[in-house]
Amino acid sequence: MTHEQPSRSIPGYRLGDPELPQAPVSSADFAHMKTACLLGDDDIDALRRSHDVLVPQTEAILDVWYGFVGSHDFLVASFVDTNTQQPNADYLSRVRARFGQWIADTARANYDDAWLRYQLEIGRRHHRVGKNRTDEVTSTPLISFRYLPLLAQPIVDTLRPFLGTPSRDREDVDAMHNAWRKSVLLQVTLWSHPYIIEGDY
C-alpha cells in the first residue's frame, strides 16, 4: 500500500516527502518498539477498521482535543504569539489541519519508512530544533518534553465515544481503542527523539 495523498493542500503536511531525513531508528529498532508496546497485526487491523469510523468525525474529535488544550493556559502557551502574548489563531488552525490528517494517517496504519520519517519530523516540530518554522510563527521555542507522553492520555481517552458507534459491538470498540492507545504511545515515543541526549534514545 502506498501513501495516498489526499492532503497535499494542508500546509506543512509532509508524509511521503522524500526530502525528509532518514529516521534515526532502524527497521529492527522499530520492530522492537512495536513489540515492547504490544502493537501487533491485530492492532493494525483494528486501527484500519477505525479509519472509516473516525475520519467522518474528524472535526468533532478536534473540537474535543482543542477544547482540552484551550482550557489550560499551560497548554495554550505553546500557541501564543510571543509578540502579542495572545494565542495565534492562524498557527492553531494550521496545526489543526495537520492534526486532522494525523487521525486518518494513524488509522490508515501504514507504518513504513515514509511514515517513520514524518514522525521524526513531527517530533522536531515540537522541539526547539523545529518548532514554529513550518508555520513561520513567533511563538514559544519548545513544547516541554513532559507533555508528549502525558498528552497521549487525553488524546486516546477522549477518542472512545467516537469509536463506540451504535453499530459496533463493545469488543470491537475495545479492540480499536486499545490499538489507538498503542499507536499513540508509539508515536509520542518517536516524537521524543529530538529531546533525548545523544546516544540515550
Added chain:
Amino acid sequence: MTHEQPSRSIPGYRLGDPELPQAPVSSADFAHMKTACLLGDDDIDALRRSHDVLVPQTEAILDVWYGFVGSHDFLVASFVDTNTQQPNADYLSRVRARFGQWIADTARANYDDAWLRYQLEIGRRHHRVGKNRTDEVTSTPLISFRYLPLLAQPIVDTLRPFLGTPSRDREDVDAMHNAWRKSVLLQVTLWSHPYIIEGDY
C-alpha cells in the same frame, strides 16, 4: 499520610530517604503534569482501592511482567552481566523486590515530595548516570529511553486480570485500571528526566 516503611529490608529501596536529591520538578509543574494526563482525585481514590486487591497478588503480577521481559532478548539485555553475557539472576531478583514494592507504592498513591524524589532516583537507575550502581552489578550502561514509555503498555495491560476479581463490578475495575494507566504514564514521564537535554524537559 506519611510513608509507611514496610520494606526497609529491600536493598536499594529509598522512598522517604531524605538524602535523595530534590526533584527538578516543582509542585506547580507536577500539578500541570497530573492535569495533562487527567490524573485526578477520583483516580487517586481508585488507585487506593486497588492496593488491597493487588498487593496480595504481587508475586503473580511480577511473574507476568518478568515473563514478558524474559521472553524478549532485547529486554533481557538490560539485566545481562557483561562479563558472562548471561542474565544476572541476583540483579534480576533485587530489581524484582523493588518492583513488587513499587506496586504497593503506586497503589498507595501518596504522591508527595518524598515520592517525587524517589521517582527521579528510579529514573537515574534506568539511565547511564545511575544504572547498575545501586545493585553493584556489571551490566549494560543504559536502558534505552524508548522503552520507558513503551513498556507502560504491557505493564498496565497485563494488570487488568488482577484487578478484575469476582467481587468487583466492571465499572470499578475500569476505574482502577484507568487510574493505573495514568499513574504509570506519569511515572515513566518522570523517570525520563535524566534522558532529556537540559532545558527541554
